[in-house]
Amino acid sequence: MKKFLLVSTAVLALFGAAAQNPTLYFMRGVPMRSQMNAALAPERGYVQIPLLGGLAVADDGNIALNNLVYRRGDQLTTLLDPSVSAAEALSGLHDRNRINADVRTTLIGFGSYTANRKNFWSFDLNLRAGASAQVPYELFHFFKTGESSRVRNMGVAADTYVEAGFNYSWPVCDRVYVGARVKALIGLARTRFYFNDFNVSLGEDQWFAEAVGELEANGAGVSIPTRTEVDGNGVPHEYYELNDMSFKPKKPAGYGVAFDLGVAYEPIENLLLSAAINDLGFIAWSKKGAVHGSVNRTLTFDGAQVDASGVADIDFNLGDLEFEKIGDADGKGMTRMLRYAMNVAAEYDLWSRRVGFGLLYQMRKYDYMLSHDLAASVNFHPVHWFTLSGSYSFIDNGANAVGLGLNLHPGWINFYVATDVLLTEKTRQWVPIGQSRMYVNLRLAIPLGRRGLRLSDLDCDR
Template sequence: MKRNNILAYFIAAAGIFFCGTASAQALHSGYFLEGYTYRHLMNPAFEPERNYVSIPGIGNINMGTQSNVGLNTFLYPYGNGKLTTFMNSAVSSDEFLGKLKDNNRINMNMNLTLLSVGFRAWGGFNTFDVSLRSSTSLNLPRGLFEFMKVGMDGTNPVYEMDGLGISSNNYAEIALGHSHQINERLRIGAKVKALLGLGNASIKMTDMKVQMAENQWMVQANGELNASVKGLTLPTKGESGKTLNNPSEATLIDWGNMDIDSPGLSGYGMAVDLGATYKLLDNLTLSAALLDLGFISWSNTIKGATSNEPWLFDGFHNIAMGSDDPNGDKPLEDQLEDLGKDVENYASFHRTETGGKATKMLGATLNIGADYAFPLYDKLHFGFLSSTRINGPYSWSEGRLSANVSPVKWFDAGVNYGLSTFGSSFGWILNFHPCGFNFFVGMDHTLTKVTPQYIPVGNANTNVSLGFNITFGKRK
């Protein structure tokens, strides 16, 4: 039996999720830099230094990945500078499995600002943003890889795979924001966002395991699929005219004939950002924000579910010695192939509904910050930022300590160190903001070590953010 069939079909089903690359809204390394134009994306109470208008498409680009495992967990050197996967027998089970977590998580993030404008009016600062957002999260339990690597050769008779899942959310956002000074210490801000859904999909396995015994194997998989993408077609094997071993296979989704024709908007929604800053002391400012509190109502939804009855395999029977057996028995190779197909069919999804509707909440983010100006040199600030992503099984949290300096009015920079659900990371930002333009570049997660094959060592955490904007008007 091909032990990677379950994962192969899981990833094939995930092909509908665009190559999503966005839980991060903006560069966290710039949270405490007043000259950084896009601080308002992390707290709508923040007021940019000057009026501004973005260069379309390059005003703010932010993309990256977060993971509690690294590429070197799955890829290994294999003679003459080549690479091989963990499935190679040259890679020991102890070495590979020792690198895994109980739940191995990967996030892929992108936030692309198409247009952004900020200006002072109506007693405060106002922003208008149009952007593309994409976030894809994947959870792969340790039991899945243990089954793939050792299978029936291992000492563990039961491989638990609960929590296996993937979620992808892709939409355009139109946001109107206003930041207002209440008194000399308190400033508040809010944004209202219209959301245009481009595609949403999720696969969730709530109960999945493989139990092996001497005389019988049992496979159990209880899962559900939801996909909302305009123009998406997920035909069943019955509709595709495939040869069926039994009638129950007619409703199985035929991933090989998946198609997307004339994609477009497939959902609408709204969200709000709320934020505040409070100057507790002359050199200590506290801030807090709750972002992306909202939902999208999706249409064109395709739903599916796995068979919820355990599937049993009690061994091979009547093995033929040749391909032409007069009794109709099959050789071992053919029976192995049939077994693989049976497992594939069992772990795949039966389509249960097309053209339905579904409402999904966005993953919200809570930011809490403290900014301390060094008394002996007020151009040096120290900051602490706590960020928590509230997104069900794909939630995460991070704490980031930073040192930021503004030696001249037109330039500031910062370095920081963070600890999160995905491990530790080093971040930095360079921010140029003379009168006339703002250019920034930075990373919250910097790759510091790679193998000779340029594979990152350690967790696959990396991101990059940069942007160019035209500024005008008086400095605040």
């Protein structure tokens, strides 16, 4: 339980998720735009600089860092520290406290227009890692007040995989473009541990604790040591020691496939409507090297029962609420859907496409939540090689964060950065303090070939 709480807090506090930065969607010169909608293409072909080519970090949840971490003197401490009062700690929490993290690192990426300068293809190799955590309010309430609580459905899930994707976008008529990306997935590791039920009561006459949950992990290099304890009936039990878990990937732990589908339509001049669905797919995780554990224990303590014969045995060891290994051989293989996402947008340009206004609706399916966002965007293209974009999200934007994006592509380099933490209060590590969402995108590429001839890419400089 301690490990679960600390991992959850770490995920909640340090990760930021959402590789789908709304600011990026309307930045025409940005190659990553096609990863948000397979039908969209950058203005020119490109080759991304390996490893420096692209980094996307995002955080999507409903609690911010300052709901979890508090300043005490010259130190920071978690909300579970005794120096943080219950009223202060619980005031910023929700019924279901969730956070989701996504990191996408582009290892290799390149793309180009075909000879007609309307069809666009690209290839990218990405390393992706994601994590989700859900911690119900009742658990925090118990830890801060000590009052009996029944906690349901809390857990942490994380996975990492490599995706190799080939994207192709083409016009089906003058004003409609469609695109599809097919991705081969190589799973590296995944883990999930959760509690369906966690009840605890600290009363004058009885202390009671009950835990029902499971642990799953798949990965060729996942190692969780166990310790053996013998119960009162002489039966040995093996418990996982999550504190000593290590991960050293040696080989793939699973394979899968996924698709991105997109469409872009320009019904009238200067108005572009687009929609896309991404990461529709799955990974089949191998049972080799898989770990499976469960906990289903009830502990009660009514006090030591003392009589002339001595003290009756007491069965109240919190260590027994840890996950017990199931089976002797490898665990079980499983197939898991990816966390798919959907984008629907509208963009209207003015003044020879020098200024654009956009509206983007995003939906993303995470392990514990369905995330929705509606963002408005303003985009400036004073010259064809310079784009400055700003966006504002209307949902769960308690810190009133403004997204800013800058794209410079003069002809020999294509550099962009987009983030919504630029102007908000943040830690020394640039983690936003009051925001429950965070996006940071950074990419460096070398432009290739001639510019495309898609309608939406034309501007007054042509």
